[in-house]
Amino acid sequence: xxxxxxxxxxxxxxxxxxxxxxxxxxxxxxxxxxxxxxxxxxxxxxxxxxxxxxxxxxxxxxxxxxxxxxxxxxxxxxxxxxxxxxxxxxxxxxxxxxxxxxxxxxxxxxxxxxxxxxxxxxxxxxxxxxxxxxxxxxxxxxxxxxxxxxxxxxxxxxxxxxxxxxx
Amino acid sequence: xxxxxxxxxxxxxxxxxxxxxxxxxxxxxxxxxxxxxxxxxxxxxxxxxxxxxxxxxxxxxxxxxxxxxxxxxxxxxxxxxxxxxxxxxxxxxxxxxxxxxxxxxxxxxxxxxxxxxxxxxxxxxxxxxxxxxxxxxxxxxxxxxxxxxxxxxxxxxxxxxxxxxxxxxxxxxxxxxxxxxxxx
Amino acid sequence: xxxxxxxxxxxxxxxxxxxxxxxxxxxxxxxxxxxxxxxxxxxxxxxxxxxxxxxxxxxxxxxxxxxxxxxxxxxxxxxxxxxxxxxxxxxxxxxxxxxxxxxxxxxxxxxxxxxxxxxxxxxxxxxxxxxxxxxxxxxxxxxxxxxxxxxxxxxxxxxxxxxxxxxxxxxxxxxxxxxxxxxxxxxxxxxxxxxxxxxxxxxxxxxxxxxxxxxxxxxxxxxxxxxxxxxxxxxxxxxxxxxxxxxxxxxxxxxxxxxxxxxxxxxxxxxxxxxxxxxxxxxxxxxxxxxxxxxxxxxxxxxxxxxxxxxxxxxxxxxxxxxxxxxxxxxxxxxxxxxxxxxxxxxxxxxxxxxxxxxxxxxxxxxxxxxxxxxxxxxxxxxxxxxxxxxxxxxxxxxxxxxxxxxx
Numbered sequence: 001x002x003x004x005x006x007x008x009x010x011x012x013x014x015x016x017x018x019x020x021x022x023x024x025x026x027x028x029x030x031x032x033x034x035x036x037x038x039x040x041x042x043x044x045x046x047x048x049x050x051x052x053x054x055x056x057x058x059x060x061x062x063x064x065x066x067x068x069x070x071x072x073x074x075x076x077x078x079x080x081x082x083x084x085x086x087x088x089x090x091x092x093x094x095x096x097x098x099x100x101x102x103x104x105x106x107x108x109x110x111x112x113x114x115x116x117x118x119x120x121x122x123x124x125x126x127x128x129x130x131x132x133x134x135x136x137x138x139x140x141x142x143x144x145x146x147x148x149x150x151x152x153x154x155x156x157x158x159x160x161x162x163x164x165x166x167x
Numbered sequence: 168x169x170x171x172x173x174x175x176x177x178x179x180x181x182x183x184x185x186x187x188x189x190x191x192x193x194x195x196x197x198x199x200x201x202x203x204x205x206x207x208x209x210x211x212x213x214x215x216x217x218x219x220x221x222x223x224x225x226x227x228x229x230x231x232x233x234x235x236x237x238x239x240x241x242x243x244x245x246x247x248x249x250x251x252x253x254x255x256x257x258x259x260x261x262x263x264x265x266x267x268x269x270x271x272x273x274x275x276x277x278x279x280x281x282x283x284x285x286x287x288x289x290x291x292x293x294x295x296x297x298x299x300x301x302x303x304x305x306x307x308x309x310x311x312x313x314x315x316x317x318x319x320x321x322x323x324x325x326x327x328x329x330x331x332x333x334x335x336x337x338x339x340x341x342x343x344x345x346x347x348x349x350x351x
Numbered sequence: 352x353x354x355x356x357x358x359x360x361x362x363x364x365x366x367x368x369x370x371x372x373x374x375x376x377x378x379x380x381x382x383x384x385x386x387x388x389x390x391x392x393x394x395x396x397x398x399x400x401x402x403x404x405x406x407x408x409x410x411x412x413x414x415x416x417x418x419x420x421x422x423x424x425x426x427x428x429x430x431x432x433x434x435x436x437x438x439x440x441x442x443x444x445x446x447x448x449x450x451x452x453x454x455x456x457x458x459x460x461x462x463x464x465x466x467x468x469x470x471x472x473x474x475x476x477x478x479x480x481x482x483x484x485x486x487x488x489x490x491x492x493x494x495x496x497x498x499x500x501x502x503x504x505x506x507x508x509x510x511x512x513x514x515x516x517x518x519x520x521x522x523x524x525x526x527x528x529x530x531x532x533x534x535x536x537x538x539x540x541x542x543x544x545x546x547x548x549x550x551x552x553x554x555x556x557x558x559x560x561x562x563x564x565x566x567x568x569x570x571x572x573x574x575x576x577x578x579x580x581x582x583x584x585x586x587x588x589x590x591x592x593x594x595x596x597x598x599x600x601x602x603x604x605x606x607x608x609x610x611x612x613x614x615x616x617x618x619x620x621x622x623x624x625x626x627x628x629x630x631x632x633x634x635x636x637x638x639x640x641x642x643x644x645x646x647x648x649x650x651x652x653x654x655x656x657x658x659x660x661x662x663x664x665x666x667x668x669x670x671x672x673x674x675x676x677x678x679x680x681x682x683x684x685x686x687x688x689x690x691x692x693x694x695x696x697x698x699x700x701x702x703x704x705x706x707x708x709x710x711x712x713x714x715x716x717x718x719x720x721x722x723x724x725x726x727x728x729x730x731x732x733x734x735x736x737x738x739x740x741x742x743x744x745x746x747x748x749x750x751x752x753x754x755x756x757x758x759x
Contacts, residue, residue, distance in 0.1 A: 026690055026691065026692070027453055027454070027690065027691075027692045027693075027694075029692075029693055031691065055580065056580055056583070057583055058583070058695075058702065058704060058721060059693075059704060059706065059719070059721040059726075061706060061719040063708060063717045063719075064717075076706065076719075078693060078704070078706070078721070082594075082596055082601070085601055085602070087693070089691070089693065108581055108582075108583065109578070109581045109582050109729070109730070109733075110581065110582040110583030110726050110727075110729065110730075112729055113725065113726065113728075113729045114583075114725075114726065117725075121417070134410075135409060135410055136292075136409065136410035136413040136758055136759075137257070137292060137410060137413060138256060138257045138410075145291055145292075145415065145418060146417060146418055150291075151291075152289070152290055152291065152415070152418050152419060152421075152422050153289055153290065153291065154289075154290065154291045154293075154295070210385075211383055212383075213383075213389070213390050213411070213412050213754060214389075214412055214434065214437065214754055214755045215433075215434055215437040215518055215519055215755065217389075218437055218438060218481070218518055219517070219518055221481075221500070222500065222503075222504065222507075225496075225497055225500035225501070225503075225504070226497045226498070226500055226501050227500065227501060227504045238385075240384075240385040252412065253412050253414055254412075255410070255411055255412050255413050255414065255758075257410050257411050257413065258382070258390065258411045258412065261382055261383065261411070265383065287419075287430065287431075288414045288415070288419070290414060290415040290418060290419060291415060291418070292413045292414060292415045293414055293415070310519060311518050311519060313517065
């Protein structure tokens with residue numbers, strides 16, 4: 001029997017219980033919103049479950065929603081089951097005051113740099129990560145550039161007049 | 168006696184006195200001739216423009232026609248620093264270090280919009296033009312420039328090399344220029 | 352784990368085990384080393400010529416694509432995608448267009464799909480040609496490199512005929528193409544289909560069964576399928592380990608289901624397998640181009656999405672409605688549906704994913720690129736440890752790490 005989004009959702013629901021906050025199924029991918037403390041549990045469950053076999057972590061990234069009070073940040077996982085050809089998006093909201101979430105490096109070696117990137121861009125701290133430091137930006141950088149409050153342009157440069165660029 | 172005809176072009180000799188068995192001319196002209204036609208470039212290729220440089224080097228466009236058959240991957244033996252591609256702020260010190268390691272006389276060509284001015288990447292992480300860290304002789308516009316444009320920029324460098332005075336590198340103005348960039 | 356035997360000393364040396372630090376040499380490989388083909392730094396700890404430890408530093412060409420994308424209207428993000436994997440820009444362009452088209456649920460004509468397949472497969476050939484010829488060049492065989500570049504130029508000629516640019520193509524629009532293929536483009540595609548196999552056979556015969564090449568590549572830089580999956584490998588590098596994962600087949604987009612092609616797989620995941628997989632893929636791509644070109648359906652070369660597809664210039668000058676749409680698109684005033692979307696295409700190096708969060712505004716709220724290079728390059732350290740320095744060079748070129756995609 002082919003694994004459909006509905007079956008997958010019910011399995012995730014059974015496993016997480018109340019930790020499953022909400023779910024949507026748009027543009028062909030099931031997306032579940034879960035409490036951040038259960039992220040690795042769920043990834044491990046999806047990996048081990050014989051019927052799901054979701055053993056490929058496509059992507060980890062972060063996002064910043066300054067307007068959502070209490071859950072300003074989000075860590076987004078994309079998992080993929082090659083056997084059943086089904087994808088799942090797992091979203092873990094995090095509050096600004098406590099940006100800690102468990103690292104997936106114990107489960108997937110590939111999570112290493114993706115988590116470092118999320119740290120570099122958003123300042124999300126992955127506990128248990130072997131080497132959590134900046135990856136793309138210079139080490140001396142003292143802010144997290146992808147947060148919405150920081151501007152795109154370099155503020156220290158002097159050569160470009162903002163007036164000419166409509167800023 | 169018939170003059171041998173060949174389709175191989177060789178550079179024109181400089182002005183001078185010619186007679187049987189001798190040719191006298193000015194030293195700076197001979198030096199300029201030699202330098203301009205045997206430039207060893209150091210390809211500092213970081214991104215897209217580097218791929219266009221590969222095409223320039225390749226068989227269709229063939230940079231070797233201009234005396235640059237030998238690419239010097241060591242800055243110590245290079246005459247021309249070709250900076251191709253975006254230089255991020257993290258890369259800036261590396262670029263400067265490479266420039267310092269090159270021996271005089273040295274020339275720099277900024278290939279592409281990113282190297283010249285930061286290009287479309289007006290962001291917190293990109294250096295807004297390499298002339299912020301090292302002096303530049305020729306800028307080649309384009310994103311990326313076509314191989315023809317790179318060749319044109321290279322020929323401009325040849326012109327500069329040909330017409331440079333022998334003493335330029337020891338003049339106080341040149342020292343001052345380098346000091347502006349904090350070199351030496 | 353590879354155990355090396357040092358015959359002179361008559362001891363068994365485990366290169367992955369901590370050796371006395373004072374006996375090791377630290378070697379800086381990159382960021383502008385000619386053999387790194389891009390800007391990444393590897394600090395190698397070597398014991399003689401054997402690599403014991405490898406620490407990678409990247410970010411030397413970080414250009415903040417994701418931040419820029421949050422400030423640009425959708426159509427201005429296409430030029431950014433050009434500069435991700437600049438060896439195969441059209442695939443990135445179309446990946447982005449397909450993502451937006453999925454979001455706005457546009458109905459794309461069959462002709463557009465087929466035209467896209469032709470362009471995407473051409474750029475896949477160009478990408479693989481660079482990678483494979485560079486493997487040979489890194490071994491000292493520069494002939495292959497200069498030879499195949501002649502034919503890569505022919506592919507660029509086609510791109511130039513279709514869109515006007517060579518490398519960073521910015522090809523197509525959201526909804527289709529800016530213009531139909533010209534007769535000259537058709538002629539050039541036909542000529543390429545005819546001439547390419549002959550050249551390619553020569554290139555293959557130079558290397559594929561070449562004793563030196565085989566000795567240098569077989570068993571070098573291998574990775575098991577299990578580790579590759581754990582690291583998130585995709586594309587030719589994953590297929591070389593024996594996993595037949597290809598987005599074009601698994602989640603067909605752009606009418607790939609219409610085409611008859613194979614997914615070549617390797618077995619040991621070493622440099623030779625990666626080389627062979629890429630070579631076979633070039634042949635499969637050629638097959639697809641032929642099929643698409645022969646069966647190119649009639650119809651429009653763009654979809655009816657006036658709120659995203661720029662109207663023809665003549666109409667803008669003469670028709671009121673076209674002028675309004677033109678203005679709205681250029682100023683980024685069109686309404687965009689809200690939603691979250693992940694769309695993946697098979698890029699030159701593997702699964703190139705676009706995770707787009709749209710809040711209905713003129714630009715993306717959040718756009719994340721799943722860059723295959725970035726994810727698999729972290730395995731480099733594990734692959735080269737225990738091997739020789741010269742093998743690390745070839746492993747790197749066979750992984751086809753493109754700096755623009757690596758650092759975004």
